[in-house]
Amino acid sequence: DTGVSQDPRHKITKRGQNVTFRCDPISEHNRLYWYRQTLGQGPEFLTYFQNEAQLEKSRLLSDRFSAERPKGSFSTLEIQRTEQGDSAMYLCASSLRTAWSSGNTIYFGEGSWLTVV
């Protein structure tokens, strides 16, 4: 499978615990994005990386959230001291930006469901 891969697919955690999600983008895609989706809403942008550099962050990304892409390949999204309001699907996406490709087509993974109880 050469699509965007996310792990775990489902996570149930107690309020106050930390959780970490992993994303493996499509091979050779240099851009990686994190979005969050709650029921009845469209995906909301959280942050994006160009290679290992985090270039844009939404104000939705509070201090409890941190994302990394240390080697410009896979990425992790950590949520510290989880709250019930963090319950959502966390979507990772990737795209390829080159001198001849705008990178506008963004491909999503299947998402990681988080339930905070």
Next chain:
Amino acid sequence: DQQVKQNSPSLSVQEGRISILNCDYTNSMFDYFLWYKKYPAEGPTFLISISSIKDKNEDGRFTVFLNKSAKHLSLHIVPSQPGDSAVYFCAAKSQRGGSEKLVFGKGTKLTVNP
């Protein structure tokens, strides 16, 4: 403030007929638009996109129309098939603004009846 609006939460059509899904936007800086399809418990799947320099883009059964003066776009699916039943999201971005952020609408649930 909802910058991308999909005012119809749901749409039901007969198999073989045309499905028309609508999307309105308020930010005049948006210059690239995408449609995604989403099945339950899965991530969005890219369908088709259009740049603001065009007013129409076609890919098989899917055609997207863009009316910049009205800040309106629509996705036409012809002919509709039962497998098209899903939630469809409209998304927009501003390349000129230097942001990579996609702004999504809330989605329209399409049901294609056999």
